[in-house]
Structures are given as structure tokens and as C-alpha cells.
Amino acid sequence: MSTTQLSVNREATRRRILLTLKKYSYLIAMVPLLLPPLLLAAGQATDLVNLFSWGVPVVVFGIIPVLDMLLGKDSLNPDEETDVPRMVGERFYKAITLGWVAGFAALLVWSMLELASGTFSLVGSIGWIVSIGIVGGLGINVAHELIHKDEKLETRAGGFLLSLVCYAGFKVEHLRGHHVHVSTPEDASSSRYNQSLYNFLPQAYMRNFLNAWKLEAERLQRKGHKALSWRNELIWWYSISALALAGFTIAFGWLGAVFFLGQSFIAFTLLEIVNYLEHYGLHRRKLENGRYERTGPEHSWNSNYFLTNVFLFHLQRHSDHHAWAKRRYQILRHHDIAPQLPAGYSAMIVLAMFPPLWRRVMNPRVEAYYEGEEHQLV
Numbered sequence: 001m002s003t004t005q006l007s008v009n010r011e012a013t014r015r016r017i018l019l020t021l022k023k024y025s026y027l028i029a030m031v032p033l034l035l036p037p038l039l040l041a042a043g044q045a046t047d048l049v050n051l052f053s054w055g056v057p058v059v060v061f062g063i064i065p066v067l068d069m070l071l072g073k074d075s076l077n078p079d080e081e082t083d084v085p086r087m088v089g090e091r092f093y094k095a096i097t098l099g100w101v102a103g104f105a106a107l108l109v110w111s112m113l114e115l116a117s118g119t120f121s122l123v124g125s126i127g128w129i130v131s132i133g134i135v136g137g138l139g140i141n142v143a144h145e146l147i148h149k150d151e152k153l154e155t156r157a158g159g160f161l162l163s164l165v166c167y168a169g170f171k172v173e174h175l176r177g178h179h180v181h182v183s184t185p186e187d188a189s190s191s192r193y194n195q196s197l198y199n200f201l202p203q204a205y206m207r208n209f210l211n212a213w214k215l216e217a218e219r220l221q222r223k224g225h226k227a228l229s230w231r232n233e234l235i236w237w238y239s240i241s242a243l244a245l246a247g248f249t250i251a252f253g254w255l256g257a258v259f260f261l262g263q264s265f266i267a268f269t270l271l272e273i274v275n276y277l278e279h280y281g282l283h284r285r286k287l288e289n290g291r292y293e294r295t296g297p298e299h300s301w302n303s304n305y306f307l308t309n310v311f312l313f314h315l316q317r318h319s320d321h322h323a324w325a326k327r328r329y330q331i332l333r334h335h336d337i338a339p340q341l342p343a344g345y346s347a348m349i350v351l352a353m354f355p356p357l358w359r360r361v362m363n364p365r366v367e368a369y370y371e372g373e374e375h376q377l378v
Contacts, residue, residue, distance in 0.1 A: 018076055019083060023330070025310045026096055029142075032135045032311075033103040035059060036111060039131070040119075050124030056131035060138075065347035067307050074306040075334040084331050093330045094154070097313070100142045101157045107135065108164060112259050116252045129259055133266020136165045140271045141315050145329050147171050159237050164244060165267035166260075168237030169212030176215045177208070178275075179325055183284045183299040184292050189272075193281035193366055196355040197273060204272045270349070277301065277348045278318050281366035282339065297323050297335035304334055308344035316345055339369050 035056050043052030078084050087093070111132045114120075120128055139161055146158030147170075155171075162168045174189075181187035188207035191200045216234050217227035225231050241264075248256035282299050284292040297319035303309075309316050313329040319338035320327060341348055342361060352358050 012079070012082065015076065015079065016083070019078060019087070022074070022076070022310065023087075023090075023092065025306075026093070026313065026330070028307070028310045029096060029313055030100065030103070032056070032060075032138045033100065033107055036107065036128075036131055036135065040114065049119060050121045050127070053120055053124040053131060054127035056134045060134055061346055061350050064307060064311065065344060065350070068305040068344040068347065071305070071307050073304040074309060075304050077333040078331050087330050088328060090330075093328060097142050097145055097329075098154070098157055100139065101146075101161045104136065104139045104142075104161060105164060108132070108260075108263070111263075112248060112252060112256060115259055116255060129262040130266055132259075133165075133263040134270060136263050136267030137270025137274075138312070140165060140167065140170065140267060141274075141312050143170070144174065144315070145313055147175060148325055149328075150326075159233070160240065163237045163240035164264075166238075166241045166245075166264035167268040167271065168234060168241060169209050170268075170271070171212075171237065172216050172234060173208045173212040176219075177211050179295075179322065182295055182322055183279050183282050187279075189275040190279040191276045191281070194359065194363070195280075197276050197352045197358070198355070200276050201269065201272055204275060205268075208272075273349050273352055274315075274345060277341070277345070277352055280362055282369070295322050297338040300338065301341045302334070302338040303341040303344050303348070305344035308346055312345060316341075339365065 039052045039055035040049065042055075043049035046052070078087060111128065115125060115128055143158040143161040146154040146161070149155060149158075159168060159171050162170055178187055178189045181190075183190050185192075188204050188211060191197075212234060213227075216232055220227055220229065220231055223231075228235075230236075245257060245260050248260040250256075252259070278300055280301065282301070284295060284299055286292055300318040300322050302319050303316040305316065314332045315321075315329075317332040317334060319335050320332045323335075342365075343351075351361060
């Protein structure tokens, strides 16, 4: 065997070992479901239950960014010929995402029971709702993975999870709106250069909700059906949200309604903050024929920090996802052409909440990206 062949074989073996280790690292993505009960147990053991009720945001936005920096980055890509076919066929990856849906539904009921038991003070109750809402926001990321797939079980599981946080319109608008118009002025989920998070959020809430109904109505009209009919999938998904709200309200009174709506608001707000940072300031160039250039890896911000990537099912390899939307999370790739965020999503979410700091960090990166094409900065 030649030296070259030996080197190639060693590299293939190394890559396969690393991919196997990474495979089981995705179990870290299940940690958010365990955080509330673990934090509650810690709070009860230390008699600091109201303090520990705020533990999820501390872990997600405080501890994880630090661990990101300590553990470093991961730019390993699977080999398209040898690794990808095998990884796509492994049920392990699908089982985690589907299991996440069942786990979150159970967590939601258990969390409400704990809240109704009188465990928390007012401040502790607010922290508990915020914590469960953040877990729900991470769940929307799981739903995002599922709704992009062709299998009915996965797409329906994704829709169900979105219904549990009152954001079912995402299933329609994200696929038929965002992925079509991403990084153009027509997209409500693509933030503009110099736009603050607090200017972006109200527009995103409203435009995405309305656009989902518009897109579903257009789909039904093309098939000769009325928009307000049983064929409208949004009616089905929002009916599940309404039934869940009714169930929590009947079982727990006004507190049940506040809990369900509160955690939903936190969850879909976290989603929209992530949308804000994923495409900030990036634009697909308009061609001479009036159309926009094809979506490529260069139209989304990426981050290769290992921990947050396994924590979020590779969401931070967003460039590859937008260029090839059907690729499963485990085979998403790093692209050198993709613009890179200076930190993982957890840290960038916190930074986005402070617009002056956000602009100070991100605007120079956007300007460098469009150097020589400053007219794109609109």
C-alpha cells in the first residue's frame, strides 16, 4: 500500500471515529427536557426553589456560551460517498427528534402540575414559565428539523410540537415563504442591516402569521378549494393549540391559561430572535432579469461551535440547510464561503438584546462581507 493510500485510509478512519463520537453527542440535545426537573430538585434540596426556577436561561445563555469557548469549534464534514448514505439510514438520529416531541408534551403537563402545586412564589412562577418557554423555543428547532422532511410521521410530529407553543403558522410560512424569499426584502424572517431586534420582532410576529394564512389560502385556491375549509392545515394545527389552551384552563383555571400562553410567547419569541441573527444584513443579489440569485451558503450566518451545534441539532450550519433544505441535521456541512458568527447562537442571542453592542460587533462583519458593493447595505 502506498503512502498516499495509507494516509487516505487513516483520514477516513479518523473521520468515522469522530462522526461516531459526534453521533452520540447529539444526546446532549435531550438535556433541555431534563433541565427543569433537575433544577427543581436542586432548588428543593437547597431550599432555593424560586431561584432555581430561573435556571434554564442561566444554563442556556450563561453556561453554554462559556462551554462553547472552552470546547471550541467543529468543522468536520461527512464524506458524501461513504458517510452520508450510512448516516441518513441510521434510525438513531430520527428517534432523537421524534422522542423530543413526546418528551416536551410530557414536560409541559408535568411543569404545569408543579406550578399549580404552589411550589413557587410569584417571582419563582415567572421564572418557571420563562424556563419552560425557553425549552419550548428549543423545541421549535426540533420541529423545524421535522417539518422539512417528507415522511408524514415527522412532518405531523413537527406540526404538533409547534401547536404546543401556539406557532403552527411557522410550518407553512417557513417552508413556503422564508425558504423562497430568504435574504430578500420580501422575507419577514430576514433582518436588515442596522435593524434592531426590537424593530424586527413585532414585524416578524405579524407578517409571519398573516403570510402563513395567505400562503395556505393560495395553495387551496390552486386546488379549487376554499380557504376556510377542513383542508386548511392551519385550522387543524391551531385547533390543537386551542384544545391545549382549553385543557390547561379547565384543569388549572386562569393559572393554566397564563402558563400555556406565557410559555408559548417565550418559545416563539426565542425562535424569532434566532431568525434575526441567522440572516442579519445579508442579501441575495438582484439579477438583471429582476429575480434574485439562487440561495447559497453565503446567505446565512454560520457558527461552528461544537456544543451549541449538537445542542441545536446542527442549526448553526444554517447555510447548508438553506442551500439544500432536505438534508438531515446529522449530515449538514460546514462551508468556508459562509459568513461566520463570532460566537455560538446562545451568546449571539444575548448580544442581540443590546442593539448598540450588536451593531458594534456585527455591522463591521456585514460591511466586510459587502466590501466593494456597499449599495447592498440597505
